[in-house]
Amino acid sequence: MTAEGHLLFSVASLVLAHKLEITPEFTQGDWLHMLPGVLLGALLPDIDHPSSIIGRLFRVISVPIFKLCGHRGFTHSFIAWGLLILFCYTGIPTGWVLPNDLLQAFLLGYLSHLIADMLTPAGVPLLWPLPQRFRLPILRGKTNKKAERFIAVLLTVCACFIPTHISLPLQQQMSHFINLIINQ
Numbered sequence: 001m002t003a004e005g006h007l008l009f010s011v012a013s014l015v016l017a018h019k020l021e022i023t024p025e026f027t028q029g030d031w032l033h034m035l036p037g038v039l040l041g042a043l044l045p046d047i048d049h050p051s052s053i054i055g056r057l058f059r060v061i062s063v064p065i066f067k068l069c070g071h072r073g074f075t076h077s078f079i080a081w082g083l084l085i086l087f088c089y090t091g092i093p094t095g096w097v098l099p100n101d102l103l104q105a106f107l108l109g110y111l112s113h114l115i116a117d118m119l120t121p122a123g124v125p126l127l128w129p130l131p132q133r134f135r136l137p138i139l140r141g142k143t144n145k146k147a148e149r150f151i152a153v154l155l156t157v158c159a160c161f162i163p164t165h166i167s168l169p170l171q172q173q174m175s176h177f178i179n180l181i182i183n184q
């Protein structure tokens with residue numbers, strides 16, 4: 001998927017998370033925090049590709065990851081996402097003031113990248129280092145910008161039509177899930 005597709009898909013996911021009130025932060029968060037967070041998170045997994053936007057910015061990190069794990073390897077797995085959750089909740093130096101809504105949007109952006117890459121024929125190794133690739137290949141061809149845009153816009157429009165305060169029991173489950181990862 002293209003970088004543009006990932007950015008659009010991440011914004012659509014953010015609107016969906018806001019409407020479904022997945023956590024209090026997504027419900028009441030500041031869009032000026034959440035938007036940069038989700039966009040950065042959506043680009044980060046492709047740091048394993050030296051020619052990607054983020055890979056070009058951080059070649060010192062990108063090239064070794066690419067050589068060790070290849071593109072769509074470790075960074076496209078649940079292990080990487082779990083480590084990122086752990087870092088966001090326990091590893092950030094106390095002097096850094098990073099709002100919770102920004103961190104959660106960042107983690108959502110990362111997850112949205114993995115899901116979006118699953119829509120392509122190559123899929124993603126969610127259980128890396130196991131070689132199994134998970135895919136739901138509705139996007140054919142190497143880059144299919146029109147289809148990517150269509151899916152992202154469709155998702156955003158659907159999310160906008162979800163009535164507010166439909167109170168799905170998601171908030172408690174999300175905090176249980178985050179606590180589980182931190183405690184593990």
Ligand SMILES: [Zn+2]
Nearest residue numbers: 045046076117
């Ligand atoms: Zn990717």
